[in-house]
Amino acid sequence: MLIDWFTVFAQLVNFLILMALLKRFLYKPIMQALTDRENKIAGQLEEARKIKASAERERIEYVDKIERFEQQRESLLKQVHDDAAHEREKLIKAARIEADELRSAWQQALKNEQNRLHRELMRNTREEVFAISRKTLADLASVSLEQRICEAFLQRLHTLDDSDKNRLSDAIQSSSDPIRVRSVFALIPELKNAIKQAVSDVFKVNATIEFDVDADQISGIELSANGRKLSWNIAEYLQNFESSIDRTLTAKTVSQSHSGPDAHVV
Amino acid sequence: MRLSSDQIIFWQYGFIKLNGTIVTTWAIMLVLVVGAILITRNLTRSLENKRWQSVLEVIVITLNQQIEEVGLKRPEKYLGFLGTLFLFIVTANLFAILPGYEPPTGSLSTTAALAIAVFIAVPFYGIAEQGFGGYLKSYLKPTLIMLPFNIIGELSRTLALAVRLFGNMMSGTMIVAILLVVTPLFFPIIMNALGLLTGIVQAYIFTILATVYIAAATRRHD
Numbered sequence: 001m002l003i004d005w006f007t008v009f010a011q012l013v014n015f016l017i018l019m020a021l022l023k024r025f026l027y028k029p030i031m032q033a034l035t036d037r038e039n040k041i042a043g044q045l046e047e048a049r050k051i052k053a054s055a056e057r058e059r060i061e062y063v064d065k066i067e068r069f070e071q072q073r074e075s076l077l078k079q080v081h082d083d084a085a086h087e088r089e090k091l092i093k094a095a096r097i098e099a100d101e102l103r104s105a106w107q108q109a110l111k112n113e114q115n116r117l118h119r120e121l122m123r124n125t126r127e128e129v130f131a132i133s134r135k136t137l138a139d140l141a142s143v144s145l146e147q148r149i150c151e152a153f154l155q156r157l158h159t160l161d162d163s164d165k166n167r168l169s170d171a172i173q174s175s176s177d178p179i180r181v182r183s184v185f186a187l188i189p190e191l192k193n194a195i196k197q198a199v200s201d202v203f204k205v206n207a208t209i210e211f212d213v214d215a216d217q218i219s220g221i222e223l224s225a226n227g228r229k230l231s232w233n234i235a236e237y238l239q240n241f242e243s244s245i246d247r248t249l250t251a252k253t254v255s256q257s258h259s260g261p262d263a264h265v266v
Numbered sequence: 267m268r269l270s271s272d273q274i275i276f277w278q279y280g281f282i283k284l285n286g287t288i289v290t291t292w293a294i295m296l297v298l299v300v301g302a303i304l305i306t307r308n309l310t311r312s313l314e315n316k317r318w319q320s321v322l323e324v325i326v327i328t329l330n331q332q333i334e335e336v337g338l339k340r341p342e343k344y345l346g347f348l349g350t351l352f353l354f355i356v357t358a359n360l361f362a363i364l365p366g367y368e369p370p371t372g373s374l375s376t377t378a379a380l381a382i383a384v385f386i387a388v389p390f391y392g393i394a395e396q397g398f399g400g401y402l403k404s405y406l407k408p409t410l411i412m413l414p415f416n417i418i419g420e421l422s423r424t425l426a427l428a429v430r431l432f433g434n435m436m437s438g439t440m441i442v443a444i445l446l447v448v449t450p451l452f453f454p455i456i457m458n459a460l461g462l463l464t465g466i467v468q469a470y471i472f473t474i475l476a477t478v479y480i481a482a483a484t485r486r487h488d
Binding site: 002003004005006007008009010011012014015016017018019021022023025026027029030031032033034036037040041044 | 269270272281282283285287288291292295298299302303306309310311312313319322323326327342345346347349350351353354370373374375376378379380382383432
Protein backbone atom coordinates (compact mmCIF):
# COMPACT_ATOMS: atom_id res chain seq x y z
CA MET A 1 0.00 0.00 0.00
CA LEU A 2 1.58 3.24 -1.14
CA ILE A 3 -0.65 5.46 0.96
CA ASP A 4 -0.56 5.32 4.68
CA TRP A 5 -3.54 7.38 5.84
CA PHE A 6 -2.12 8.10 9.26
CA THR A 7 0.97 9.53 7.57
CA VAL A 8 -1.27 11.54 5.26
CA PHE A 9 -3.06 13.01 8.24
CA ALA A 10 0.18 13.58 10.11
CA GLN A 11 1.76 15.29 7.09
CA LEU A 12 -1.32 17.46 6.68
CA VAL A 13 -1.04 18.54 10.30
CA ASN A 14 2.71 18.99 9.90
CA PHE A 15 2.09 21.18 6.87
CA LEU A 16 -0.45 23.32 8.71
CA ILE A 17 1.94 23.73 11.66
CA LEU A 18 4.79 24.61 9.29
CA MET A 19 2.52 27.10 7.56
CA ALA A 20 1.63 28.75 10.86
CA LEU A 21 5.25 28.84 12.03
CA LEU A 22 6.58 30.25 8.77
CA LYS A 23 3.82 32.81 8.72
CA ARG A 24 4.84 33.86 12.22
CA PHE A 25 8.60 33.71 11.84
CA LEU A 26 9.22 34.32 8.15
CA TYR A 27 6.57 36.03 6.06
CA LYS A 28 5.26 38.42 8.65
CA PRO A 29 8.62 39.86 9.79
CA ILE A 30 10.00 39.90 6.26
CA MET A 31 6.92 41.63 4.85
CA GLN A 32 6.96 44.02 7.79
CA ALA A 33 10.64 44.78 7.18
CA LEU A 34 9.93 45.33 3.49
CA THR A 35 7.02 47.62 4.25
CA ASP A 36 9.09 49.53 6.80
CA ARG A 37 11.92 49.87 4.33
CA GLU A 38 9.53 51.03 1.62
CA ASN A 39 8.07 53.58 3.99
CA LYS A 40 11.53 54.63 5.00
CA ILE A 41 12.62 55.00 1.39
CA ALA A 42 9.44 56.88 0.60
CA GLY A 43 10.09 59.13 3.60
CA GLN A 44 13.67 59.69 2.55
CA LEU A 45 12.57 60.39 -1.01
CA GLU A 46 10.04 62.87 0.29
CA GLU A 47 12.68 64.42 2.48
CA ALA A 48 15.07 64.50 -0.47
CA ARG A 49 12.37 66.21 -2.55
CA LYS A 50 11.88 68.77 0.18
CA ILE A 51 15.63 69.31 0.50
CA LYS A 52 15.88 69.59 -3.27
CA ALA A 53 13.06 72.11 -3.34
CA SER A 54 14.68 74.02 -0.51
CA ALA A 55 18.04 73.87 -2.28
CA GLU A 56 16.39 75.12 -5.47
CA ARG A 57 14.85 78.01 -3.55
CA GLU A 58 18.19 78.78 -1.98
CA ARG A 59 19.87 78.54 -5.38
CA ILE A 60 17.40 81.04 -6.86
CA GLU A 61 17.88 83.26 -3.84
CA TYR A 62 21.66 83.12 -4.20
CA VAL A 63 21.47 83.76 -7.93
CA ASP A 64 19.36 86.84 -7.14
CA LYS A 65 21.83 87.87 -4.49
CA ILE A 66 24.74 87.44 -6.89
CA GLU A 67 22.92 89.51 -9.51
CA ARG A 68 22.17 92.21 -6.98
CA PHE A 69 25.75 92.10 -5.78
CA GLU A 70 26.97 92.37 -9.38
CA GLN A 71 24.75 95.39 -9.99
CA GLN A 72 25.86 96.95 -6.75
CA ARG A 73 29.48 96.29 -7.67
CA GLU A 74 28.99 97.86 -11.10
CA SER A 75 27.35 100.89 -9.56
CA LEU A 76 30.09 101.23 -6.92
CA LEU A 77 32.76 100.81 -9.58
CA LYS A 78 31.14 103.51 -11.68
CA GLN A 79 30.93 105.78 -8.66
CA VAL A 80 34.58 105.13 -7.85
CA HIS A 81 35.53 105.94 -11.46
CA ASP A 82 33.49 109.14 -11.33
CA ASP A 83 35.01 110.08 -7.99
CA ALA A 84 38.50 109.34 -9.30
CA ALA A 85 37.88 111.48 -12.40
CA HIS A 86 36.51 114.24 -10.22
CA GLU A 87 39.48 113.98 -7.86
CA ARG A 88 41.85 114.01 -10.80
CA GLU A 89 40.23 117.19 -12.16
CA LYS A 90 40.49 118.72 -8.71
CA LEU A 91 44.15 117.76 -8.34
CA ILE A 92 44.99 119.06 -11.82
CA LYS A 93 43.21 122.29 -11.03
CA ALA A 94 45.05 122.58 -7.70
CA ALA A 95 48.35 121.80 -9.42
CA ARG A 96 47.60 124.42 -12.05
CA ILE A 97 46.81 127.00 -9.37
CA GLU A 98 49.97 126.06 -7.52
CA ALA A 99 51.97 126.31 -10.74
CA ASP A 100 50.45 129.72 -11.41
CA GLU A 101 51.28 130.82 -7.89
CA LEU A 102 54.83 129.53 -8.28
CA ARG A 103 55.13 131.33 -11.59
CA SER A 104 53.81 134.55 -10.05
CA ALA A 105 56.22 134.19 -7.14
CA TRP A 106 59.04 133.53 -9.54
CA GLN A 107 58.07 136.49 -11.66
CA GLN A 108 57.83 138.63 -8.54
CA ALA A 109 61.25 137.45 -7.43
CA LEU A 110 62.58 138.14 -10.90
CA LYS A 111 61.07 141.58 -10.82
CA ASN A 112 62.59 142.25 -7.41
CA GLU A 113 65.91 141.03 -8.65
CA GLN A 114 65.52 143.22 -11.71
CA ASN A 115 64.76 146.22 -9.53
CA ARG A 116 67.69 145.51 -7.27
CA LEU A 117 69.96 145.12 -10.27
CA HIS A 118 68.53 148.28 -11.68
CA ARG A 119 69.27 150.23 -8.56
CA GLU A 120 72.73 148.76 -8.41
CA LEU A 121 73.33 149.74 -12.00
CA MET A 122 72.02 153.20 -11.39
CA ARG A 123 74.33 153.74 -8.48
CA ASN A 124 77.32 152.28 -10.28
CA THR A 125 76.52 154.26 -13.42
CA ARG A 126 76.18 157.44 -11.49
CA GLU A 127 79.46 156.88 -9.74
CA GLU A 128 81.10 155.94 -13.02
CA VAL A 129 79.62 158.97 -14.74
CA PHE A 130 80.84 161.21 -11.99
CA ALA A 131 84.24 159.65 -12.07
CA ILE A 132 84.45 159.89 -15.87
CA SER A 133 83.09 163.39 -15.95
CA ARG A 134 85.38 164.46 -13.18
CA LYS A 135 88.39 163.03 -14.89
CA THR A 136 87.35 164.28 -18.32
CA LEU A 137 86.66 167.76 -17.06
CA ALA A 138 89.82 167.76 -15.05
CA ASP A 139 91.83 166.55 -17.99
CA LEU A 140 90.25 168.76 -20.60
CA ALA A 141 89.40 171.99 -18.79
CA SER A 142 91.61 171.68 -15.83
CA VAL A 143 88.85 172.48 -13.46
CA SER A 144 87.25 170.22 -11.04
CA LEU A 145 83.86 168.67 -11.78
CA GLU A 146 82.46 170.27 -8.73
CA GLN A 147 83.45 173.62 -10.12
CA ARG A 148 81.86 172.79 -13.50
CA ILE A 149 78.65 171.66 -11.81
CA CYS A 150 78.63 174.74 -9.71
CA GLU A 151 79.22 176.85 -12.81
CA ALA A 152 76.42 175.07 -14.60
CA PHE A 153 74.15 175.59 -11.61
CA LEU A 154 75.04 179.27 -11.42
CA GLN A 155 74.51 179.55 -15.17
CA ARG A 156 71.09 178.09 -14.75
CA LEU A 157 70.34 180.37 -11.85
CA HIS A 158 71.22 183.36 -13.89
CA THR A 159 69.25 182.21 -16.94
CA LEU A 160 66.00 181.50 -15.08
CA ASP A 161 62.94 182.85 -16.83
CA ASP A 162 60.94 185.47 -15.01
CA SER A 163 58.11 183.34 -13.82
CA ASP A 164 60.40 180.76 -12.27
CA LYS A 165 62.51 183.48 -10.80
CA ASN A 166 59.47 185.17 -9.23
CA ARG A 167 58.10 181.95 -7.75
CA LEU A 168 61.46 181.11 -6.24
CA SER A 169 61.94 184.61 -5.05
CA ASP A 170 58.54 184.61 -3.34
CA ALA A 171 59.36 181.38 -1.69
CA ILE A 172 62.67 182.64 -0.39
CA GLN A 173 61.22 185.85 0.89
CA SER A 174 58.18 184.30 2.55
CA SER A 175 60.24 181.76 4.44
CA SER A 176 61.95 182.44 7.71
CA ASP A 177 64.09 179.37 7.31
CA PRO A 178 67.44 179.59 5.66
CA ILE A 179 67.93 178.64 2.03
CA ARG A 180 69.29 175.08 1.80
CA VAL A 181 71.80 174.07 -0.81
CA ARG A 182 72.38 170.31 -1.04
CA SER A 183 75.10 168.78 -3.08
CA VAL A 184 76.54 165.30 -3.40
CA PHE A 185 79.96 166.63 -2.63
CA ALA A 186 81.28 169.18 -0.13
CA LEU A 187 81.58 172.56 -1.83
CA ILE A 188 84.81 174.50 -1.51
CA PRO A 189 84.49 177.94 0.11
CA GLU A 190 84.99 179.79 -3.24
CA LEU A 191 82.05 177.98 -4.74
CA LYS A 192 79.91 178.56 -1.64
CA ASN A 193 80.68 182.29 -1.90
CA ALA A 194 79.93 182.27 -5.61
CA ILE A 195 76.56 180.67 -4.91
CA LYS A 196 75.80 183.15 -2.14
CA GLN A 197 76.77 185.97 -4.46
CA ALA A 198 74.63 184.65 -7.27
CA VAL A 199 71.56 184.18 -4.99
CA SER A 200 71.99 187.67 -3.70
CA ASP A 201 72.31 189.02 -7.26
CA VAL A 202 69.40 187.14 -8.74
CA PHE A 203 66.82 187.37 -5.95
CA LYS A 204 67.99 190.62 -4.46
CA VAL A 205 67.93 189.23 -0.90
CA ASN A 206 70.51 188.78 1.70
CA ALA A 207 69.36 185.43 2.96
CA THR A 208 71.19 182.84 5.03
CA ILE A 209 72.30 179.87 3.06
CA GLU A 210 73.05 176.47 4.58
CA PHE A 211 75.14 173.94 2.64
CA ASP A 212 74.44 170.20 3.12
CA VAL A 213 76.05 167.14 1.65
CA ASP A 214 73.57 164.55 0.48
CA ALA A 215 75.25 161.49 -1.02
CA ASP A 216 71.96 159.96 -2.18
CA GLN A 217 70.94 162.94 -4.16
CA ILE A 218 71.13 162.32 -7.81
CA SER A 219 71.50 165.83 -8.92
CA GLY A 220 74.59 167.88 -8.68
CA ILE A 221 73.36 170.86 -6.70
CA GLU A 222 69.91 171.64 -5.42
CA LEU A 223 68.62 174.85 -3.92
CA SER A 224 65.42 174.70 -1.91
CA ALA A 225 63.40 177.27 -0.06
CA ASN A 226 59.93 176.91 1.37
CA GLY A 227 59.10 173.95 -0.83
CA ARG A 228 60.50 175.46 -4.06
CA LYS A 229 63.52 173.91 -5.69
CA LEU A 230 66.10 174.82 -8.28
CA SER A 231 68.67 172.29 -9.29
CA TRP A 232 71.19 171.28 -11.85
CA ASN A 233 71.92 167.63 -12.12
CA ILE A 234 72.97 164.92 -14.45
CA ALA A 235 69.53 163.32 -14.20
CA GLU A 236 68.75 163.80 -17.87
CA TYR A 237 71.82 161.90 -18.96
CA LEU A 238 71.18 159.26 -16.39
CA GLN A 239 67.54 159.12 -17.41
CA ASN A 240 68.48 158.34 -20.99
CA PHE A 241 70.96 155.73 -19.84
CA GLU A 242 68.35 154.27 -17.48
CA SER A 243 65.83 154.00 -20.30
CA SER A 244 68.32 152.14 -22.44
CA ILE A 245 69.20 149.75 -19.59
CA ASP A 246 65.47 149.23 -18.88
CA ARG A 247 64.79 148.22 -22.42
CA THR A 248 67.63 145.71 -22.38
CA LEU A 249 66.60 144.22 -19.03
CA THR A 250 62.91 144.01 -19.98
CA ALA A 251 63.74 142.13 -23.15
CA LYS A 252 65.92 139.68 -21.16
CA THR A 253 63.26 139.15 -18.46
CA VAL A 254 60.53 138.37 -20.99
CA SER A 255 62.64 135.74 -22.72
CA GLN A 256 63.53 134.14 -19.33
CA SER A 257 59.92 134.18 -18.08
CA HIS A 258 58.83 132.30 -21.20
CA SER A 259 61.34 129.51 -20.72
CA GLY A 260 61.60 129.43 -16.91
CA PRO A 261 58.65 128.56 -14.72
CA ASP A 262 56.50 127.17 -17.53
CA ALA A 263 58.80 124.28 -17.76
CA HIS A 264 57.63 123.14 -14.27
CA VAL A 265 53.95 123.23 -15.04
CA VAL A 266 52.59 119.74 -15.67
CA MET B 267 12.49 -2.99 -2.65
CA ARG B 268 11.36 -0.04 -0.57
CA LEU B 269 9.37 2.47 -2.56
CA SER B 270 8.69 4.99 0.18
CA SER B 271 10.17 6.18 3.44
CA ASP B 272 6.76 5.35 4.98
CA GLN B 273 8.02 1.84 5.28
CA ILE B 274 10.77 2.86 7.70
CA ILE B 275 9.01 2.50 11.03
CA PHE B 276 10.73 3.90 14.09
CA TRP B 277 7.95 3.45 16.54
CA GLN B 278 4.40 2.10 16.32
CA TYR B 279 1.47 1.92 18.66
CA GLY B 280 -1.49 0.37 16.88
CA PHE B 281 -2.66 2.73 14.18
CA ILE B 282 -0.25 5.45 15.25
CA LYS B 283 3.28 5.14 13.95
CA LEU B 284 6.38 7.20 13.63
CA ASN B 285 7.88 6.52 10.21
CA GLY B 286 10.77 7.94 8.19
CA THR B 287 8.53 10.34 6.28
CA ILE B 288 7.23 12.05 9.40
CA VAL B 289 10.66 12.24 11.02
CA THR B 290 12.26 13.68 7.90
CA THR B 291 9.41 16.17 7.61
CA TRP B 292 9.99 17.26 11.18
CA ALA B 293 13.67 17.72 10.44
CA ILE B 294 12.86 19.86 7.41
CA MET B 295 10.35 21.85 9.44
CA LEU B 296 12.98 22.37 12.10
CA VAL B 297 15.52 23.57 9.57
CA LEU B 298 13.03 25.97 7.95
CA VAL B 299 11.65 27.40 11.17
CA VAL B 300 14.99 27.72 12.98
CA GLY B 301 16.53 29.21 9.86
CA ALA B 302 13.67 31.72 9.59
CA ILE B 303 13.92 32.60 13.29
CA LEU B 304 17.70 33.03 13.12
CA ILE B 305 17.54 35.23 10.06
CA THR B 306 14.52 37.31 11.04
CA ARG B 307 15.70 37.70 14.65
CA ASN B 308 17.65 40.87 13.85
CA LEU B 309 15.97 42.29 10.81
CA THR B 310 17.22 45.67 9.72
CA ARG B 311 14.85 48.37 8.55
CA SER B 312 17.61 50.53 7.17
CA LEU B 313 18.75 50.72 3.57
CA GLU B 314 21.84 48.63 4.31
CA ASN B 315 20.75 45.01 4.25
CA LYS B 316 22.24 41.86 5.74
CA ARG B 317 23.19 39.06 3.36
CA TRP B 318 20.79 36.36 4.62
CA GLN B 319 18.00 38.84 5.08
CA SER B 320 18.45 39.81 1.45
CA VAL B 321 18.22 36.14 0.41
CA LEU B 322 14.96 35.70 2.33
CA GLU B 323 13.61 38.97 0.97
CA VAL B 324 14.43 37.88 -2.57
CA ILE B 325 12.63 34.56 -2.00
CA VAL B 326 9.56 36.19 -0.46
CA ILE B 327 9.39 38.95 -3.08
CA THR B 328 9.80 36.42 -5.92
CA LEU B 329 7.03 34.26 -4.48
CA ASN B 330 4.82 37.31 -4.17
CA GLN B 331 5.55 38.30 -7.76
CA GLN B 332 4.86 34.78 -9.05
CA ILE B 333 1.52 34.64 -7.22
CA GLU B 334 0.61 38.05 -8.56
CA GLU B 335 1.62 37.13 -12.11
CA VAL B 336 -0.73 34.15 -12.08
CA GLY B 337 -3.58 36.53 -11.37
CA LEU B 338 -4.14 36.83 -7.64
CA LYS B 339 -4.67 40.46 -6.78
CA ARG B 340 -3.45 40.43 -3.17
CA PRO B 341 -0.54 37.99 -3.05
CA GLU B 342 0.16 38.62 0.68
CA LYS B 343 -3.10 36.85 1.49
CA TYR B 344 -2.00 33.62 -0.23
CA LEU B 345 1.70 33.86 0.57
CA GLY B 346 1.38 31.88 3.80
CA PHE B 347 -0.11 28.83 2.08
CA LEU B 348 1.55 28.88 -1.33
CA GLY B 349 4.92 30.06 -0.02
CA THR B 350 5.02 27.30 2.58
CA LEU B 351 4.04 24.79 -0.04
CA PHE B 352 6.93 25.84 -2.27
CA LEU B 353 9.52 26.18 0.49
CA PHE B 354 8.62 22.82 2.02
CA ILE B 355 8.71 20.93 -1.29
CA VAL B 356 11.85 22.62 -2.55
CA THR B 357 13.69 22.07 0.74
CA ALA B 358 12.56 18.47 0.91
CA ASN B 359 13.70 17.90 -2.68
CA LEU B 360 17.04 19.74 -2.40
CA PHE B 361 18.09 17.74 0.65
CA ALA B 362 18.20 14.77 -1.71
CA ILE B 363 21.82 15.80 -2.27
CA LEU B 364 22.59 14.36 1.17
CA PRO B 365 23.57 10.66 1.07
CA GLY B 366 21.04 8.29 2.57
CA TYR B 367 18.34 10.94 2.56
CA GLU B 368 14.92 10.00 1.32
CA PRO B 369 12.73 12.96 0.54
CA PRO B 370 9.28 13.00 2.18
CA THR B 371 7.94 14.17 -1.17
CA GLY B 372 8.90 10.73 -2.48
CA SER B 373 6.14 9.37 -0.28
CA LEU B 374 2.68 9.30 -1.78
CA SER B 375 1.29 9.95 1.71
CA THR B 376 3.06 13.31 1.83
CA THR B 377 2.13 14.35 -1.69
CA ALA B 378 -1.43 13.22 -1.05
CA ALA B 379 -1.47 15.30 2.12
CA LEU B 380 -0.22 18.32 0.20
CA ALA B 381 -2.74 17.72 -2.60
CA ILE B 382 -5.50 17.44 0.00
CA ALA B 383 -4.30 20.72 1.47
CA VAL B 384 -4.67 22.28 -1.96
CA PHE B 385 -8.03 20.55 -2.40
CA ILE B 386 -9.20 22.18 0.83
CA ALA B 387 -7.54 25.54 0.18
CA VAL B 388 -9.20 26.04 -3.21
CA PRO B 389 -12.79 26.16 -1.91
CA PHE B 390 -11.60 27.90 1.26
CA TYR B 391 -10.16 30.84 -0.65
CA GLY B 392 -12.96 30.66 -3.23
CA ILE B 393 -15.65 30.99 -0.57
CA ALA B 394 -13.67 33.65 1.26
CA GLU B 395 -13.42 35.65 -1.90
CA GLN B 396 -16.88 35.30 -3.46
CA GLY B 397 -19.09 33.77 -0.79
CA PHE B 398 -20.47 30.27 -0.40
CA GLY B 399 -23.19 30.63 -3.02
CA GLY B 400 -20.94 32.29 -5.46
CA TYR B 401 -18.34 29.57 -5.12
CA LEU B 402 -20.87 26.76 -5.54
CA LYS B 403 -22.30 28.44 -8.61
CA SER B 404 -18.89 28.16 -10.20
CA TYR B 405 -19.47 24.39 -10.48
CA LEU B 406 -22.49 25.08 -12.67
CA LYS B 407 -20.49 27.02 -15.22
CA PRO B 408 -20.82 27.17 -18.09
CA THR B 409 -23.97 24.97 -17.86
CA LEU B 410 -25.58 22.67 -15.33
CA ILE B 411 -24.51 19.68 -17.36
CA MET B 412 -20.91 20.47 -16.55
CA LEU B 413 -21.46 19.96 -12.77
CA PRO B 414 -20.34 16.31 -12.65
CA PHE B 415 -17.41 17.01 -14.89
CA ASN B 416 -16.38 19.96 -12.76
CA ILE B 417 -16.51 17.78 -9.64
CA ILE B 418 -14.55 15.01 -11.37
CA GLY B 419 -12.05 17.60 -12.62
CA GLU B 420 -11.62 18.91 -9.06
CA LEU B 421 -10.89 15.43 -7.73
CA SER B 422 -8.77 14.27 -10.60
CA ARG B 423 -6.51 17.29 -10.57
CA THR B 424 -5.92 16.77 -6.86
CA LEU B 425 -4.98 13.19 -7.56
CA ALA B 426 -2.78 14.32 -10.45
CA LEU B 427 -1.01 16.80 -8.19
CA ALA B 428 -0.23 14.12 -5.63
CA VAL B 429 0.85 11.46 -8.10
CA ARG B 430 2.91 13.85 -10.25
CA LEU B 431 5.08 15.01 -7.40
CA PHE B 432 5.32 11.53 -5.87
CA GLY B 433 6.18 9.92 -9.21
CA ASN B 434 8.88 12.37 -10.07
CA MET B 435 10.57 12.37 -6.69
CA MET B 436 10.25 8.68 -6.07
CA SER B 437 11.56 7.86 -9.54
CA GLY B 438 14.48 10.23 -9.11
CA THR B 439 15.53 8.55 -5.88
CA MET B 440 14.92 5.13 -7.35
CA ILE B 441 16.98 5.84 -10.47
CA VAL B 442 19.93 7.07 -8.41
CA ALA B 443 19.65 3.95 -6.19
CA ILE B 444 19.50 1.63 -9.21
CA LEU B 445 22.33 3.42 -10.99
CA LEU B 446 24.51 3.17 -7.90
CA VAL B 447 24.21 -0.56 -8.23
CA VAL B 448 24.79 -0.64 -12.01
CA THR B 449 27.37 2.11 -12.49
CA PRO B 450 28.68 3.19 -9.10
CA LEU B 451 30.98 5.94 -10.44
CA PHE B 452 30.19 9.39 -11.93
CA PHE B 453 26.86 8.68 -13.61
CA PRO B 454 24.80 8.76 -10.40
CA ILE B 455 26.32 12.19 -9.71
CA ILE B 456 24.91 13.50 -12.96
CA MET B 457 21.58 11.93 -12.21
CA ASN B 458 21.68 13.41 -8.73
CA ALA B 459 22.28 16.87 -10.17
CA LEU B 460 19.45 16.29 -12.56
CA GLY B 461 17.38 15.19 -9.59
CA LEU B 462 18.04 18.54 -7.90
CA LEU B 463 16.82 20.35 -11.00
CA THR B 464 13.79 18.11 -11.21
CA GLY B 465 13.09 18.74 -7.53
CA ILE B 466 13.08 22.49 -7.97
CA VAL B 467 10.99 22.26 -11.12
CA GLN B 468 8.47 20.00 -9.40
CA ALA B 469 8.21 22.33 -6.44
CA TYR B 470 7.60 25.18 -8.84
CA ILE B 471 5.01 23.22 -10.83
CA PHE B 472 3.16 22.09 -7.71
CA THR B 473 3.02 25.62 -6.31
CA ILE B 474 2.08 27.24 -9.61
CA LEU B 475 -0.71 24.72 -10.22
CA ALA B 476 -2.04 25.29 -6.72
CA THR B 477 -1.90 29.04 -7.39
CA VAL B 478 -3.73 28.61 -10.69
CA TYR B 479 -6.46 26.53 -9.02
CA ILE B 480 -6.92 29.11 -6.28
CA ALA B 481 -6.89 31.94 -8.83
CA ALA B 482 -9.49 30.09 -10.89
CA ALA B 483 -11.66 29.57 -7.80
CA THR B 484 -11.43 33.21 -6.72
CA ARG B 485 -12.06 34.92 -10.06
CA ARG B 486 -14.60 32.81 -11.87
CA HIS B 487 -17.13 35.59 -11.79
CA ASP B 488 -14.75 38.45 -12.54
